[in-house]
Amino acid sequence: MTTAGDMExxxxxxxxxxxxxxxxxxxxxxxxxxxxxxxxxVQLNTKLSRNINLSVPCxxxxxxxxxxxxxxxxxxALGGIGIIHSNNTASEQSxxxxxxxxHRIPFASSDIPFLSPDDSISSGSIFDSSPCVFITTNGSKxxxxxxxxxxxxxxxxxxxxxxxxxxxxxxxxxxxxxTYKFEDVAGxxxxxxxxxxxxxxxxxxxxxxxxxxxxERIKGxxxxxxxxxxxxxxxxxxxxxxxxxxxKQRLEHLxxxxxxxxxxxxxxGNSIYQIEMIKYAKKxxxxxxxxxxxxxxxxxxxxxxxxxxxxxxxxMGSGSICTxxxxxxxxxxxxxxxxxxxxxxxxxxxxxxxDGGISNSGHIVKALTLGASTVMMGSFLAxxxxxxxxxxxxxxxxxxxxxxxxxxxxxxxxxxxxxxxDTAKMKIAQGVVGAVAxxxxxxxxxxxxxxxxxxxxxxxxxxxxxxxxxxxxxxxLRLEVRTGAAQVEGGVHGLVSYEKKSF
Ligand SMILES: NC(=O)C1=CN([C@@H]2O[C@H](COP(=O)(O)OP(=O)(O)OC[C@H]3O[C@@H](n4cnc5c(N)ncnc54)[C@H](O)[C@@H]3O)[C@@H](O)[C@H]2O)C=CC1
Ligand SMILES: O=c1[nH]c(=O)c2[nH+]cn([C@@H]3O[C@H](COP(=O)(O)O)[C@@H](O)[C@H]3O)c2[nH]1
Ligand SMILES: [K+]
Numbered sequence: 001m002t003t004a005g006d007m008e009x010x011x012x013x014x015x016x017x018x019x020x021x022x023x024x025x026x027x028x029x030x031x032x033x034x035x036x037x038x039x040x041x042v043q044l045n046t047k048l049s050r051n052i053n054l055s056v057p058c059x060x061x062x063x064x065x066x067x068x069x070x071x072x073x074x075x076x077a078l079g080g081i082g083i084i085h086s087n088n089t090a091s092e093q094s095x096x097x098x099x100x101x102x103h104r105i106p107f108a109s110s111d112i113p114f115l116s117p118d119d120s121i122s123s124g125s126i127f128d129s130s131p132c133v134f135i136t137t138n139g140s141k142x143x144x145x146x147x148x149x150x151x152x153x154x155x156x157x158x159x160x161x162x163x164x165x166x167x168x169x170x171x172x173x174x175x176x177x178x179t180y181k182f183e184d185v186a187g188x189x190x191x192x193x194x195x196x197x198x199x200x201x202x203x204x205x206x207x208x209x210x211x212x213x214x215x216e217r218i219k220g221x222x223x224x225x226x227x228x229x230x231x232x233x234x235x236x237x238x239x240x241x242x243x244x245x246x247x248k249q250r251l252e253h254l255x256x257x258x259x260x261x262x263x264x265x266x267x268x269g270n271s272i273y274q275i276e277m278i279k280y281a282k283k284x285x286x287x288x289x290x291x292x293x294x295x296x297x298x299x300x301x302x303x304x305x306x307x308x309x310x311x312x313x314x315x316m317g318s319g320s321i322c323t324x325x326x327x328x329x330x331x332x333x334x335x336x337x338x339x340x341x342x343x344x345x346x347x348x349x350x351x352x353x354x355d356g357g358i359s360n361s362g363h364i365v366k367a368l369t370l371g372a373s374t375v376m377m378g379s380f381l382a383x384x385x386x387x388x389x390x391x392x393x394x395x396x397x398x399x400x401x402x403x404x405x406x407x408x409x410x411x412x413x414x415x416x417x418x419x420x421x422d423t424a425k426m427k428i429a430q431g432v433v434g435a436v437a438x439x440x441x442x443x444x445x446x447x448x449x450x451x452x453x454x455x456x457x458x459x460x461x462x463x464x465x466x467x468x469x470x471x472x473x474x475x476x477l478r479l480e481v482r483t484g485a486a487q488v489e490g491g492v493h494g495l496v497s498y499e500k501k502s503f
Pocket of ligand 1: 245324
């Protein structure tokens with residue numbers, strides 16, 4: 001006869017995370033549970049904060065090499081959300097929010113060229129980022145009256161490339177409202193047999209231009225969750241602020257621009273500065289969700305919950321570009337931090353964002369099962385087409401720059417203000433500047449990543465985030481720490497060479 005004692009297998013989370021060790025995702029492994037549903041039955045819909053629902057548990061980090069308008073649009077289109085960084089002026093940050101909100105479909109052209117009728121086009125490279133060039137009186141986007149358009153074919157057919165644009169531009173440009181959804185624009189291009197069509201705001205400003213090639217590209221992306229949109233049909237967009245006096249004005253700008261949620265961005269959120277900022281924001285804008293952080297302990301979390309936060313961001317020193325633990329000797333292994341903070345946050349119904357240290361779908365499964373409601377990512381997204389900045393070549397590889405917001409380079413760009421005027425006039429970096437490999441579009445790799453996450457949830461016998469959290473807390477779900485050798489075994493090993501292609 002088997003007794004309960006004989007069946008003791010693995011550790012419940014409470015025991016594993018109370019032994020005095022700081023564990024991160026790679027240290028721990030879940031024991032598989034029981035499957036009684038197909039992968040597609042797994043639901044990943046979740047909450048970012050008390051009042052913001054998402055169909056996909058992914059958030060892009062408020063970093064200047066990760067989230068500007070293009071990333072925010074694509075994350076929301078996927079069913080997640082982007083948090084626009086604040087390493088800029090309040091008006092620059094607000095216009096990034098407005099730009100994201102003016103789109104209904106993921107950016108087709110990131111860089112739309114404008115010229116004046118008196119200009120000429122000497123090189124075809126202007127058509128690299130857009131199927132056409134728009135013509136306004138002053139040659140800029142700010143002049144909202146569209147005089148004409150020049151497409152690549154017309155320009156290529158010109159005998160005299162020095163000719164003034166006014167002599168050959170096509171007048172009476174057909175446009176569509178920027179409020180049109182992807183299906184409407186695609187349908188219009190197909191029925192009219194047009195190559196491209198500009199999308200224009202109510203004020204006449206060109207917001208985007210969609211070509212029939214963009215339509216094919218976007219149609220080729222796998223399906224994701226329902227897009228994150230507000231009642232007005234606009235994409236949900238978040239924004240970060242700091243805890244300086246000037247951030248109160250910034251907050252007002254961001255709310256005016258339509259920010260749906262605010263993240264108070266700090267490495268150590270349990271401070272008098274942040275608590276005052278939370279109370280101020282909640283008093284001024286009671287309907288606005290405010291996410292506090294970063295925290296890694298139950299005590300820090302409790303303080304911010306008492307101050308009134310609607311969500312918590314967890315992680316200190318776990319980010320790929322972070323040197324905080326090295327420089328300041330504070331932080332926590334991310335698996336332990338997520339588990340501990342989530343345990344206390346769940347009691348108050350406050351969703352947790354597991355921020356930093358995500359480098360594969362397994363890390364996402366671990367973060368979400370340990371109690372987080374979403375994951376926030378920097379490096380995982382920084383090599384995508386939607387991240388700010390251009391690709392460069394490094395040793396034969398296409399890369400994009402990715403830097404810590406506490407790196408000297410980022411600090412001297414804008415977050416400077418937080419260091420100047422402080423007693424600490426000597427800047428100490430807590431992050432590095434680096435590069436990440438080209439990963440293509442988030443519209444492609446996030447859906448595949450979410451499919452992998454669903455497979456992980458199926459192995460755990462969890463058909464939703466809530467079910468995973470319940471299984472973990474009730475002790476049904478068991479974990480173990482992996483030894484160094486077990487971690488090696490868990491990876492690819494013993495091969496002379498191999499190619500790793502995930503999808
Ligand atoms: N998650 C992480 O592990 C880390 C993240 N970072 C990122 O780097 C950036 C900068 O982070 P932090 O240096 O923590 O920024 P921070 O603005 O929270 O703190 C910078 C310094 O300013 C002080 N300060 C803040 N508000 C103040 C006020 N009202 N009056 C007087 N002093 C005040 C703080 O105590 C601290 O000494 C953020 O984007 C953050 O997310 C940096 C380090 C670690
Ligand atoms: O110690 C730090 N110094 C920095 O300069 C820095 N910049 C960002 N962050 C944090 O790292 C998170 C992104 O981490 P990943 O690249 O691992 O996704 C982000 O979401 C932040 O929480 C920093 N941490
Ligand atoms: K680190």
